[in-house]
Amino acid sequence: MTRLTLALDVMGGDFGPRITIPALSLALEKNPMLSVIAFGNEVESLPYIHKLPLEQQQRIQFKHTAKSIDAHLPFMQALRQSKGSSIRLTIESVAEGKAQGCVSGGNTGLLMGLAKQLIELLPNIDRPALTSLIPTLNGKSTVMLDLGANVEADSKLLMQFAEMGNIFAQIMLEQVYPRIALLNIGTEENKGTIHLRESHQQLKLLQHLNYQGFIEGDKLLNHLTDVIVCDGFSGNIALKTLEGAAKNLLSFFKKTSEESHLCRQAKRYLLQLIFYRYYRKLQQINPDRHNGATLLGLSSVVVKSHGGANINAFYYAIQYAISQIENEIPAKISQGLNGKY
Incomplete structure (x- = not known):
């Protein structure tokens, strides 16, 4: 294992250092070859860093900045x-x-804007796509892009997303011939925007892509495909709908201590027993375990964490970045795209 250096915005997100630094500690424990350059306010950050084991502190290079950006600006x-x-x-x-x-839970638009401004795009890529692994009910994952970087995407962009998603799935999901689908409002050929219909026709002609056709929003968790391609507007809505539904259902099953009435507690426990198998599946799609979306198409790894992430969720975002760096995702996407456009 080679040494790896990650940059971390410890002020990013709704809770700043009290979440990001304990999450960093978990990552340092898990990855003995990891070093971190951490940026944040020393008054807020150092008390948390000083609580870490000395060996972990020695692998953190802290850079003080008094300035942070409100995520809602x-x-x-x-x-x-x-x-x-x-x-x-x-x-x-x-x-x-x-x-x-790098990993940050800060302002999404700012992170994407700065990354596109400061970090080179890969050759043959016009715009990066916010990409994540979404869980499915059989315990496996699906690559989904774009999740918000591009509100609109023409057929050329959608084709680029499909190509990047295909390579990403081969590496991150170890798929030999990943299935690819376009998110649409129906599976019929005449459904959707003109850009979706154009992409659909073009993808059908490419032999190196295992294109399956359109997929609807109600099938996203059924693992009918390995890569879901969409514009950022549709993808962001779809993802947040899935996350909200999963969190609400998990909360319903777990929320027993607040119920004071014995009858209500008994009914809830009975429901847990009846739907135990489905509850276990819901735990598999817990959004905390799949926190982190990468700006795919840049020459370096940039991961965005949810602003409201807890310690475990932010830790998973760090792990997501580490995995992509170790797998040399940007370089392999560049190699795979060479000559296709």
Whole structure:
């Protein structure tokens, strides 16, 4: 195992260092060859870092910045105020070659804007796509892109997403000939936008892609495909709908301590017994375990964590970045795309 350096925005997200640093500790424990350049406010961050084992502290290079960006600021305002902020310094460290990848839970639009501005796109890629692994009911995962980087995507972009998703699934899911589908409002050939219909016809002609056709939103968790391609608007809505439904159902099954009435407790326990098998499947699609979306199409690994991530969820985002760096995802996508466009 070779040494790996990751840049981390410890101020990013709703909770900052009290979540990101304990999550970092889990990652350092799991990955003995990991070193981290951490950017944040020393007054808020160092008390948490000093609680870590000395061996872990020695693998953290902390860079103080008093400036962080409110995750809810409009994009242009956030971009203007970004100089010297923890999120910008994190991305700059990757652009300057000091780190092989980065993780932040900060402003999504700002992270994507800065990454596209500071880190080179791969050849033959017009725009990066926010990409994640979504769980399915049989315990396996599906690659889904775009999840919000591009609100609109024409057929050329959708084709590029399909190509990148195909390579990503081969490496991250160890699939030999990944199945690919386009997210649409129906499976009929005449359904969807003109860009979807054009992409559908073009994908059918490509022998190196295992294109399956259209897939509807109610089948996303059924593992009928290995790669789901869509524009960022549709993908973001679909993903957040799945996450919200899963969290609400898990909460329903777990919420027993707040029920004071004995009868209600008994009814809830009975439901857990009856639907135990389905409850176990819901645990497999717990969004915390699949936190982290990468900007696929950049020459380095950039991972966005949910702003509201807890310690375990942010740890999974760090692991997601590490896995992509170790698998040399940007380089392999570049090699795979060479000559296709």
